[in-house]
Amino acid sequence: MSxxxxxxxxxxxxxxxxxxxxxxxxxxxxxxxxxxxxxxxxRGHHIIHLQLINLPDDxxxxxxxxxxxxxxxxxxxxxxxxxxxxxxxxxxxNKDSGFYETDLHERLQDxxxxxxxxxxxxxxxxxxxxxxxxxxxxxSVWVPSDCVVSAREQDTVRALEWMDGYCANIxxxxxxxxxxxxGKDLPxxxxxxx
Amino acid sequence: MHAGTxxxxxxxxxxxxxxxARLSRELVEFVVDVLxxxxxxxxxxSAVLPISVGNIAMTTDSFVVDPPVFGxxxxxxxxxxxxxxxxxxxxxxxxxxxxxxxxxxxxxIGVLHRVLVSVRETAIEAGVKIVAGxxxxxxxxxxDGIFLNTTGIGVFHEKPKRxxxxxxxxxxxxxxxxxxxxxxxxxxxxxxxxEQRVVSDCAPLNxxxxxxxxxxxAEAVRSMRDVTRGGxxxxxxxxxxxxxxxxxxxxxxxxxxxxxxxxxxMLGIDPINxxxxxxxxxxxxxxxxxxxxxxxxxHPYGTRAVVVGEVTDRPGKAVEMLGADGRLREIExxxxxxxxxxx
Numbered sequence: 159m160s161x162x163x164x165x166x167x168x169x170x171x172x173x174x175x176x177x178x179x180x181x182x183x184x185x186x187x188x189x190x191x192x193x194x195x196x197x198x199x200x201r202g203h204h205i206i207h208l209q210l211i212n213l214p215d216d217x218x219x220x221x222x223x224x225x226x227x228x229x230x231x232x233x234x235x236x237x238x239x240x241x242x243x244x245x246x247x248x249x250x251x252n253k254d255s256g257f258y259e260t261d262l263h264e265r266l267q268d269x270x271x272x273x274x275x276x277x278x279x280x281x282x283x284x285x286x287x288x289x290x291x292x293x294x295x296x297x298s299v300w301v302p303s304d305c306v307v308s309a310r311e312q313d314t315v316r317a318l319e320w321m322d323g324y325c326a327n328i329x330x331x332x333x334x335x336x337x338x339x340x341g342k343d344l345p346x347x348x349x350x351x352x
Numbered sequence: 353m354h355a356g357t358x359x360x361x362x363x364x365x366x367x368x369x370x371x372x373a374r375l376s377r378e379l380v381e382f383v384v385d386v387l388x389x390x391x392x393x394x395x396x397x398s399a400v401l402p403i404s405v406g407n408i409a410m411t412t413d414s415f416v417v418d419p420p421v422f423g424x425x426x427x428x429x430x431x432x433x434x435x436x437x438x439x440x441x442x443x444x445x446x447x448x449x450x451x452x453x454x455x456x457x458x459x460x461i462g463v464l465h466r467v468l469v470s471v472r473e474t475a476i477e478a479g480v481k482i483v484a485g486x487x488x489x490x491x492x493x494x495x496d497g498i499f500l501n502t503t504g505i506g507v508f509h510e511k512p513k514r515x516x517x518x519x520x521x522x523x524x525x526x527x528x529x530x531x532x533x534x535x536x537x538x539x540x541x542x543x544x545x546x547e548q549r550v551v552s553d554c555a556p557l558n559x560x561x562x563x564x565x566x567x568x569x570a571e572a573v574r575s576m577r578d579v580t581r582g583g584x585x586x587x588x589x590x591x592x593x594x595x596x597x598x599x600x601x602x603x604x605x606x607x608x609x610x611x612x613x614x615x616x617x618m619l620g621i622d623p624i625n626x627x628x629x630x631x632x633x634x635x636x637x638x639x640x641x642x643x644x645x646x647x648x649x650x651h652p653y654g655t656r657a658v659v660v661g662e663v664t665d666r667p668g669k670a671v672e673m674l675g676a677d678g679r680l681r682e683i684e685x686x687x688x689x690x691x692x693x694x695x
Contacts, residue, residue: 218541253543286618291545294611324614351610 162344163204163271164195165256165292167278167285169241170209172227172234174279179309184279191277191305192240194331201338204269205246207237208256208278208288216252254284257291266297273298273344275334276326277305281317293325298346302331325349357385365459370489379487382461383453386468390475391482399483401448404507409444411435412503418693420498421466422540424551427500428470430629430695433556434580435504436478440558441576441632443513444506446478452486452501459497467498478556480504510570515594517574523641524599524661527560527632527654528553529607530584531623535615537694544618549611555630560651567647572640579631580695582686584660585624587633588671589685591663598670601661601683624673625686627694635663 174184195205211230212219219226228235230250237248249262256262266274274297276289285306292299301321308314322328327347329337337344360382368375384391393399413434420427432449439446451471455464475482532553539547557578564573577587584606592599608616608623616623630653636644641659648654671683 251543255543255545257545258543258547282618287542287544290614290618294545294549320618324617 159270160201160203161270161272162198162275163206163266163269163273164198164275164277165288166195166205166207166237166241167256167276167288168210168280169207169237169278170228170235171238172222172232173210174238175234176222176227177309180279180307183307183309183311187304187307188240190331194277194302194305194335195241195243197331197335198275199243199245204271205243206262206265207242207246207248208262208284209235209237209248209250210284211235211250211252213252255287255291256284257288257295263295271297273300273346275300275302275344277302279306280308281306281314282308286317286321289321289326290324293349298344299326300334300344301326301328302334303328304331357382360461361465363461365455365457365461365464365489367457367489367491369455370487376487383468383485383487386465387472387482390472391485393482393484399448401483401505403447403505407508407512409439409442409506409508409512410504411438412501413438415500415502415695416496416693417537417695418496419537419540421463422537422552423547424536425554425629426467426470427498428467429474429554431500431502432471432474432478432480433554433629434695435502436480436556436558437578437630439504439506440561441513441578442506443510444508446480446504446506446558448483448505449475449480450484450486450501450503451482453488454495454499455487455489456495456497457489457492464498467500474556478558510565513573513575515575515591518591518595518635518663519574519637520597520663520665521638522574522635522663523638523659524588524601524663525632525634525636525641525644525648525657526579526584526607526660527557527634527648527657528630529609529612529656530579530628530631531608531612531616531621531626533629534583534621534623534626534691534694535612535619538619538691539615544615546611546615550609550615553628553630555653557630557632557653560632560648560653563651564644564647564654567650568640568643572637572644573634574637575635577633579628579633581627583623583625583627584633585622585671585683585686588683589669591635592671593669595663596667596669598664598666598668598672599661600664600672600674602674604676605658605660607656607658607660621691624683627691629695638662
């Protein structure tokens, strides 16, 4: 069984359609992003979609014009079809990090996962916090730079710089597939704590 | 725990818990039962207390931390620590605290129980008694779960410590890592993933100050301040203003945990502006800095104490920092960009 899992973040209609900038960013990334997910599935790696579900009594959850998005069971909370396939795992989360008060860590451990490839929206929030959380829990973290999106491009640039400096390998999705197809593992990047 | 106390644990606060009738009485009995020996109130309208002749220190603080229960603490612990520390840093021995609670309808009494247990345990550690209390209940939406107020009284066994006692050349010591409390709370609020790696520093510091007092001459420590809202920057600006002297610190000396720096970079926060709940800034005579450090290091809350700067002889209300790159820059005083409800 593969020791690599791809984690997607917040690929849900309510969140993607929040504004035109988000929609455009996801649309632009979709060809490379969905191709990457397809390639990883073909190679037997796990795909886990982290699905943000806002709890009605969460006072911090952002409302869009007074309406709470991505409520459990709604159409807008579903993972959009372009990124979903049979065999993918769905895991609900209620906060930014996919690890926060979920059983993601236990499920990854049960699967024998050692490396997580973190993707999705938005780069500077859910992707970044999930990457940090994964790093703290001892996973080797990779982030494909063309499979993470933000409404504002500069937020993705800044988040990639931060993750590169603190907790993750950054590479394009093509580079990651090339490494895997060369028969090598995705190497763990060492970070020196001062 | 009494049977009556246990039976309340799975209930929620209702308005009648604050109306002075039977439910009010049961809630007060619950509070008194949980606080145990720490509570010395006698249900009179005022506490009558023995106190030595001379100056007393008195302080008050309100607590609205969000969330009220976090990874390694809660609003009860903060409420005791905040007031105890405010008394201790002026050189007083904290003795008596009041505890006033504003509870929102719907608050699980189990949460209140946890908070009261923290009040009790922290008061025991700090050696203080809760001598009076008050409970008010408001409707849903009129508060946020639980707000506390503590007022404290302490007595002096030595001259009170004041900002104006600080002298040019004094060293500035920080007793522990800065920024952890803020990062922990923000991470708990938003689920950022740092909350297990970075925990709050919330602690009663009077024990550490007592240990310091027993090992160095009283005049070695000119003045102290607990580094809370506004962070180290706010403390340094207060002293600089009071002294009309420029304070200089070194960036490389600041005790900032790696994970805290990571999170601060991500959130766009400078740890020097971040609130703490268990950290002291001490202004110390230069010749005594080593012995003060040694004394602090011998206490569990001071193991990472470090000299971070000094009081220069240059007039002017300014705080400057020598960067890791060798460049000097002025630290601006925050104008109100502080993050809310951290204590």
